[in-house]
Amino acid sequence: MARRRQIYEGKAKILYEGPEPGTIIQYFKDDATAFNAQKKGTISGKGVLNNRISEHIFTLLGQIGVPTHFIRRLNMREQLVRQVEIVPIEVVVRNVAAGSLSKKLGIEEGTQLPRTLIEYCYKDDALGDPLVSEEHIACFGWATQEEMHDIADMAIRINDFMCGLFAGIGIRLIDFKLEFGRLYDGDYSRIILADEISPDGCRLWDMNTGEKLDKDRFRRDLGGEVEAYQEVARRLGLLPEGL
Ligand code: C5P
Numbered sequence: 001m002a003r004r005r006q007i008y009e010g011k012a013k014i015l016y017e018g019p020e021p022g023t024i025i026q027y028f029k030d031d032a033t034a035f036n037a038q039k040k041g042t043i044s045g046k047g048v049l050n051n052r053i054s055e056h057i058f059t060l061l062g063q064i065g066v067p068t069h070f071i072r073r074l075n076m077r078e079q080l081v082r083q084v085e086i087v088p089i090e091v092v093v094r095n096v097a098a099g100s101l102s103k104k105l106g107i108e109e110g111t112q113l114p115r116t117l118i119e120y121c122y123k124d125d126a127l128g129d130p131l132v133s134e135e136h137i138a139c140f141g142w143a144t145q146e147e148m149h150d151i152a153d154m155a156i157r158i159n160d161f162m163c164g165l166f167a168g169i170g171i172r173l174i175d176f177k178l179e180f181g182r183l184y185d186g187d188y189s190r191i192i193l194a195d196e197i198s199p200d201g202c203r204l205w206d207m208n209t210g211e212k213l214d215k216d217r218f219r220r221d222l223g224g225e226v227e228a229y230q231e232v233a234r235r236l237g238l239l240p241e242g243l
Pocket of ligand 1: 090092098099100101129175176177200201202203215
Protein backbone atom coordinates (compact mmCIF):
# COMPACT_ATOMS: atom_id res chain seq x y z
CA MET A 1 0.00 0.00 0.00
CA ALA A 2 1.33 3.43 -0.88
CA ARG A 3 2.28 5.57 2.11
CA ARG A 4 -0.30 8.25 2.80
CA ARG A 5 0.44 11.85 2.06
CA GLN A 6 1.81 13.76 5.03
CA ILE A 7 -0.07 17.00 5.65
CA TYR A 8 1.79 18.39 8.64
CA GLU A 9 4.41 17.42 11.20
CA GLY A 10 4.12 19.00 14.63
CA LYS A 11 6.20 18.60 17.77
CA ALA A 12 4.40 15.49 19.04
CA LYS A 13 2.21 14.40 16.12
CA ILE A 14 2.18 13.87 12.38
CA LEU A 15 -1.00 14.38 10.35
CA TYR A 16 -1.63 12.29 7.24
CA GLU A 17 -4.38 12.47 4.67
CA GLY A 18 -7.22 10.16 5.74
CA PRO A 19 -8.88 7.41 3.71
CA GLU A 20 -12.01 9.47 2.98
CA PRO A 21 -12.36 13.16 2.14
CA GLY A 22 -12.72 15.22 5.30
CA THR A 23 -10.70 12.78 7.40
CA ILE A 24 -7.16 12.91 8.76
CA ILE A 25 -4.91 10.39 10.47
CA GLN A 26 -3.20 11.60 13.65
CA TYR A 27 0.06 9.76 14.35
CA PHE A 28 1.39 10.10 17.91
CA LYS A 29 5.18 10.38 18.13
CA ASP A 30 7.44 9.68 21.11
CA ASP A 31 9.11 13.07 20.66
CA ALA A 32 8.82 15.48 23.55
CA THR A 33 9.55 19.18 23.50
CA ALA A 34 9.33 21.87 26.13
CA PHE A 35 9.86 25.61 26.45
CA ASN A 36 8.81 26.24 22.85
CA ALA A 37 11.03 23.39 21.56
CA GLN A 38 14.21 24.72 23.21
CA LYS A 39 14.33 21.41 25.08
CA LYS A 40 13.92 18.24 23.01
CA GLY A 41 13.86 14.57 23.87
CA THR A 42 12.16 11.25 23.39
CA ILE A 43 9.88 9.47 25.82
CA SER A 44 9.86 5.91 24.56
CA GLY A 45 6.27 4.63 24.37
CA LYS A 46 4.65 8.03 24.98
CA GLY A 47 2.92 8.08 21.58
CA VAL A 48 1.19 4.78 22.22
CA LEU A 49 0.02 5.90 25.68
CA ASN A 50 -1.18 9.32 24.49
CA ASN A 51 -3.10 7.73 21.60
CA ARG A 52 -4.97 5.49 24.07
CA ILE A 53 -5.49 8.15 26.74
CA SER A 54 -6.73 10.73 24.23
CA GLU A 55 -9.03 8.17 22.57
CA HIS A 56 -10.52 7.35 25.97
CA ILE A 57 -11.12 10.96 27.03
CA PHE A 58 -12.48 12.08 23.63
CA THR A 59 -14.84 9.09 23.56
CA LEU A 60 -16.17 9.91 27.04
CA LEU A 61 -16.54 13.59 26.12
CA GLY A 62 -18.46 12.58 22.98
CA GLN A 63 -20.77 10.52 25.18
CA ILE A 64 -21.67 13.56 27.28
CA GLY A 65 -22.40 15.57 24.13
CA VAL A 66 -19.17 17.48 23.53
CA PRO A 67 -18.58 17.46 19.75
CA THR A 68 -15.06 16.24 18.94
CA HIS A 69 -12.98 15.43 15.88
CA PHE A 70 -12.34 11.85 17.06
CA ILE A 71 -13.71 9.08 14.82
CA ARG A 72 -11.83 5.94 15.86
CA ARG A 73 -8.43 4.60 16.83
CA LEU A 74 -6.73 2.81 13.95
CA ASN A 75 -3.77 1.19 15.67
CA MET A 76 -1.27 1.68 18.48
CA ARG A 77 -0.10 5.09 17.31
CA GLU A 78 -2.80 6.36 14.96
CA GLN A 79 -6.34 7.60 15.14
CA LEU A 80 -8.79 8.71 12.47
CA VAL A 81 -10.19 12.20 13.04
CA ARG A 82 -12.35 14.71 11.21
CA GLN A 83 -10.50 17.35 9.26
CA VAL A 84 -11.05 20.78 10.76
CA GLU A 85 -9.65 24.25 10.38
CA ILE A 86 -7.79 24.76 13.62
CA VAL A 87 -8.71 27.95 15.50
CA PRO A 88 -5.30 29.57 16.14
CA ILE A 89 -5.92 29.82 19.88
CA GLU A 90 -4.65 27.51 22.63
CA VAL A 91 -7.22 27.40 25.41
CA VAL A 92 -5.69 26.83 28.84
CA VAL A 93 -8.04 25.89 31.68
CA ARG A 94 -6.70 26.23 35.22
CA ASN A 95 -8.06 25.02 38.54
CA VAL A 96 -4.88 25.30 40.59
CA ALA A 97 -1.94 27.70 40.16
CA ALA A 98 1.10 26.17 38.46
CA GLY A 99 3.54 26.71 35.62
CA SER A 100 3.46 30.02 33.77
CA LEU A 101 0.62 31.43 35.91
CA SER A 102 2.58 30.91 39.12
CA LYS A 103 5.69 32.38 37.57
CA LYS A 104 3.94 35.41 36.06
CA LEU A 105 1.86 36.38 39.09
CA GLY A 106 4.04 35.03 41.91
CA ILE A 107 1.39 32.60 43.16
CA GLU A 108 2.74 29.50 44.85
CA GLU A 109 2.28 26.35 42.81
CA GLY A 110 -0.54 24.23 44.21
CA THR A 111 -2.67 27.18 45.34
CA GLN A 112 -6.33 26.45 44.59
CA LEU A 113 -7.72 29.23 42.38
CA PRO A 114 -10.87 30.99 43.63
CA ARG A 115 -12.59 29.99 40.39
CA THR A 116 -11.70 28.23 37.17
CA LEU A 117 -9.52 30.44 35.01
CA ILE A 118 -9.54 30.27 31.22
CA GLU A 119 -6.60 31.76 29.34
CA TYR A 120 -6.07 32.15 25.61
CA CYS A 121 -2.73 31.98 23.80
CA TYR A 122 -2.18 32.85 20.16
CA LYS A 123 -0.84 29.74 18.40
CA ASP A 124 2.43 30.89 16.92
CA ASP A 125 5.65 29.00 17.60
CA ALA A 126 7.86 31.85 16.40
CA LEU A 127 6.24 34.17 18.97
CA GLY A 128 6.20 31.51 21.72
CA ASP A 129 2.37 31.26 21.84
CA PRO A 130 1.78 34.59 23.63
CA LEU A 131 -1.06 35.07 26.10
CA VAL A 132 -3.81 37.17 24.48
CA SER A 133 -7.16 38.59 25.58
CA GLU A 134 -10.56 38.11 23.98
CA GLU A 135 -10.12 41.68 22.72
CA HIS A 136 -7.06 40.58 20.72
CA ILE A 137 -8.98 37.60 19.37
CA ALA A 138 -11.87 39.82 18.24
CA CYS A 139 -9.59 42.59 16.97
CA PHE A 140 -7.53 40.30 14.74
CA GLY A 141 -10.49 38.11 13.75
CA TRP A 142 -8.94 34.83 14.99
CA ALA A 143 -12.42 33.68 16.06
CA THR A 144 -15.88 35.23 16.09
CA GLN A 145 -17.65 36.17 19.31
CA GLU A 146 -20.10 33.33 18.76
CA GLU A 147 -17.22 30.87 18.32
CA MET A 148 -15.54 32.17 21.50
CA HIS A 149 -18.80 31.71 23.37
CA ASP A 150 -18.97 28.06 22.23
CA ILE A 151 -15.29 27.52 23.04
CA ALA A 152 -15.57 28.91 26.58
CA ASP A 153 -18.77 26.94 27.16
CA MET A 154 -17.17 23.68 26.01
CA ALA A 155 -13.95 24.37 27.95
CA ILE A 156 -15.95 24.67 31.20
CA ARG A 157 -17.95 21.51 30.49
CA ILE A 158 -14.79 19.59 29.61
CA ASN A 159 -13.11 20.82 32.79
CA ASP A 160 -16.07 19.78 34.98
CA PHE A 161 -16.10 16.34 33.41
CA MET A 162 -12.35 15.82 33.55
CA CYS A 163 -12.03 17.03 37.15
CA GLY A 164 -14.52 14.32 38.12
CA LEU A 165 -12.93 11.67 35.92
CA PHE A 166 -9.48 12.24 37.39
CA ALA A 167 -10.69 12.75 40.98
CA GLY A 168 -12.24 9.29 40.72
CA ILE A 169 -8.79 7.80 40.11
CA GLY A 170 -6.99 9.84 42.76
CA ILE A 171 -5.62 12.51 40.43
CA ARG A 172 -5.96 16.29 40.82
CA LEU A 173 -6.49 18.08 37.51
CA ILE A 174 -4.36 21.20 37.90
CA ASP A 175 -4.61 22.65 34.39
CA PHE A 176 -4.74 21.61 30.75
CA LYS A 177 -4.67 22.90 27.20
CA LEU A 178 -7.37 22.46 24.55
CA GLU A 179 -7.54 23.20 20.85
CA PHE A 180 -10.69 23.65 18.82
CA GLY A 181 -11.41 23.51 15.10
CA ARG A 182 -14.06 24.59 12.61
CA LEU A 183 -15.96 21.75 10.97
CA TYR A 184 -17.39 22.98 7.68
CA ASP A 185 -20.72 21.96 6.25
CA GLY A 186 -21.12 23.93 3.04
CA ASP A 187 -20.90 27.62 3.91
CA TYR A 188 -21.49 26.99 7.60
CA SER A 189 -19.06 25.87 10.25
CA ARG A 190 -19.32 24.80 13.85
CA ILE A 191 -16.74 24.50 16.58
CA ILE A 192 -15.61 21.05 17.72
CA LEU A 193 -12.87 19.86 20.07
CA ALA A 194 -9.69 18.88 18.19
CA ASP A 195 -6.05 17.91 18.83
CA GLU A 196 -5.53 15.61 21.85
CA ILE A 197 -5.97 15.41 25.61
CA SER A 198 -3.07 13.58 27.23
CA PRO A 199 -0.44 14.03 29.97
CA ASP A 200 1.53 16.08 27.39
CA GLY A 201 -0.95 18.94 27.72
CA CYS A 202 -2.35 18.48 31.23
CA ARG A 203 -0.95 18.87 34.73
CA LEU A 204 -1.99 15.82 36.73
CA TRP A 205 -0.93 15.47 40.38
CA ASP A 206 -1.47 12.43 42.54
CA MET A 207 -4.06 13.47 45.14
CA ASN A 208 -2.27 11.86 48.09
CA THR A 209 1.41 12.32 47.34
CA GLY A 210 1.34 15.35 45.02
CA GLU A 211 3.52 13.40 42.59
CA LYS A 212 3.50 14.85 39.07
CA LEU A 213 2.07 12.44 36.49
CA ASP A 214 2.53 14.60 33.38
CA LYS A 215 4.99 16.32 31.07
CA ASP A 216 6.42 18.42 33.89
CA ARG A 217 8.51 15.30 34.65
CA PHE A 218 10.26 15.96 31.33
CA ARG A 219 10.20 19.77 31.53
CA ARG A 220 11.74 19.74 35.02
CA ASP A 221 14.11 16.77 34.56
CA LEU A 222 12.33 14.73 37.23
CA GLY A 223 12.74 11.42 35.35
CA GLY A 224 10.18 8.61 35.26
CA GLU A 225 8.23 10.16 32.40
CA VAL A 226 6.96 6.97 30.81
CA GLU A 227 6.12 5.42 34.19
CA ALA A 228 4.01 8.50 35.02
CA TYR A 229 2.10 8.30 31.71
CA GLN A 230 1.63 4.55 32.26
CA GLU A 231 0.27 5.24 35.73
CA VAL A 232 -2.35 7.61 34.29
CA ALA A 233 -3.31 5.02 31.65
CA ARG A 234 -3.43 2.26 34.27
CA ARG A 235 -5.69 4.23 36.60
CA LEU A 236 -7.98 5.03 33.64
CA GLY A 237 -8.25 1.27 33.11
CA LEU A 238 -6.34 1.32 29.83
CA LEU A 239 -3.46 -0.98 30.75
CA PRO A 240 -3.70 -4.60 31.80
CA GLU A 241 -3.25 -5.07 35.55
CA GLY A 242 0.28 -5.80 36.56
CA LEU A 243 1.92 -3.97 33.66
O1 C5P B 1 3.05 26.47 30.80
P1 C5P B 1 1.69 26.75 31.34
O2 C5P B 1 1.62 26.80 32.83
O3 C5P B 1 1.08 27.99 30.71
O4 C5P B 1 0.78 25.52 30.86
C1 C5P B 1 -0.56 25.39 31.26
C2 C5P B 1 -1.09 24.05 30.78
O5 C5P B 1 -1.22 24.04 29.37
C3 C5P B 1 -0.19 22.88 31.14
O6 C5P B 1 -1.00 21.76 31.46
C4 C5P B 1 0.57 22.60 29.86
O7 C5P B 1 0.88 21.23 29.72
C5 C5P B 1 -0.41 23.04 28.79
N1 C5P B 1 0.24 23.62 27.61
C6 C5P B 1 0.34 22.88 26.45
N2 C5P B 1 0.93 23.42 25.33
C7 C5P B 1 1.40 24.66 25.34
C8 C5P B 1 1.31 25.45 26.52
C9 C5P B 1 0.72 24.88 27.64
O8 C5P B 1 -0.10 21.74 26.40
N3 C5P B 1 1.95 25.17 24.25
